[in-house]
Amino acid sequence: MLNEERYEIGNRISIISIIVNILLALIKFGAGIFGKSSAMVADSLHSLSDVASTIAVMIGLKISKKPADKEHPYGHEKAEPVMAKILAIMLILTATGIGYGGVIRIIEGNEQIPENIALYGAILSIIIKEWMYRFTIKGAEKINSPALKADAWHHRSDAMSSVGSLAGIFVARMGYPVFDSITAIVIALFIIKVGVSIYIDSIKQLIDQSVDQKSYEDIERIILSTTGVIGIDDLKTRVHANKIFVDVEICVDKNLSLIDAHKIAENVHNKIEGSNKDIKHCMVHVNPYDETMSHHKGKRPL
Structure with a gap:
């Protein structure tokens, strides 16, 4: 596949991803604020981080399609794992902030019982983000893009965090509001795990590891x-x-x-x-x- 064609496919997927993530982040943030759910607010911030990560993917794809030149005789493909590494760091930092917020709320005892709107927001997020994962990973495999694969896992981690949000909000509404904050912490740990995995994979692609x-x-x-x-x-x-x-x-x-x-x-x-x-x-x-x-x-x- 030509670099230009590869870039066009990746760019199209990325633009769709940005539009969907912005809309979904706004919906989830509103559901979290009006629904009094810290887990839902944390989930919305995760979706917002996906927008920044997708922009990074677009930059990586654009650089990687450039032909070899005097300064880069082997080409520019390593721009993609560099971007994937940046995405991993963004995931880890975002998750750390989410987890820290959950711990503080538990310590201070600021938990509130979420409203139904938070449940609806979580369900909507699960459906959309799982679809986005499947849509993006299919394109990533087609053009063999490590950065786009990392972005796909951003979507899957968001879908999984929304599953956790749904469970935490449901239990919190049964009279145990602390579970909303506990869920936010569990989500953060899951996101950190995904971020570390992406970071390690990007490092392997940057140090010229042998094939399997x-x-x-x-x-x-x-x-x-x-x-x-x-x-x-x-x-x-x-x-x-x-x-x-x-x-x-x-x-x-x-x-x-x-x-x-x-x-x-x-x-x-x-x-x-x-x-x-x-x-x-x-x-x-x-x-x-x-x-x-x-x-x-x-x-x-x-």
């Missing part, structure tokens, strides 16, 4: 199945944001001409890059095969 074992073995198998390749001297992979780079040293018959050895390397290059749409580049180095050397691995039968 299955992907590594698939690449290895493709290389060894290429005619003329006797073995692999070295194979390295690195995840560069949503793309993969492959560096391989193959060994071929030492008596081959330079032209023939180059053709084998070119075949390996083309087969690897054609095997997975996420592989952005494969660098192939050719070594002469010497049966007396012990460092060759993954050798084919001669």
Whole structure:
């Protein structure tokens, strides 16, 4: 998928997300204020943080679509995990504020019994945010965007927090108002957990971690199945944001001409890059095969 097309899809999803989140945050905030529910107010602030996170996603997608240049010869894809990292921090900070507010209300004894409107707000939020999660995660998987996936989990965490709000408000209306604040604290802990998970995933994409074992073995198998390749001297992979780079040293018959050895390397290059749409580049180095050397691995039968 071309970067421009990828950006257009992600941008369209993000604009829809911003509009829905602003409307939903206003509805939930009103339901929380008029319904006397601290859990609902906390939930509305979570939805409002989604607006800022989605704007960050749009910025990340716009930067990542830029082609490679002199200063960034490997491209700009890492802008997305950088934004995902920022989103994770925003989630954690927002959740910390929500949890702190809940603790203070319990200590000060300021709990009130929520009104029915708070229940309706929670139900509406659950339905809309779960739909937004499914809508966003489908688009994120289509364009393989870590930032958009992080934003999708913003929606899912919001839906889950609304489930907690609904339960807390319901119990509070039965005569136990402290449960409204307890629910706000539980919601905060859940959001922090999601934020930490997103943060760790973004770090992995920024430090050039290797691909998973299955992907590594698939690449290895493709290389060894290429005619003329006797073995692999070295194979390295690195995840560069949503793309993969492959560096391989193959060994071929030492008596081959330079032209023939180059053709084998070119075949390996083309087969690897054609095997997975996420592989952005494969660098192939050719070594002469010497049966007396012990460092060759993954050798084919001669």
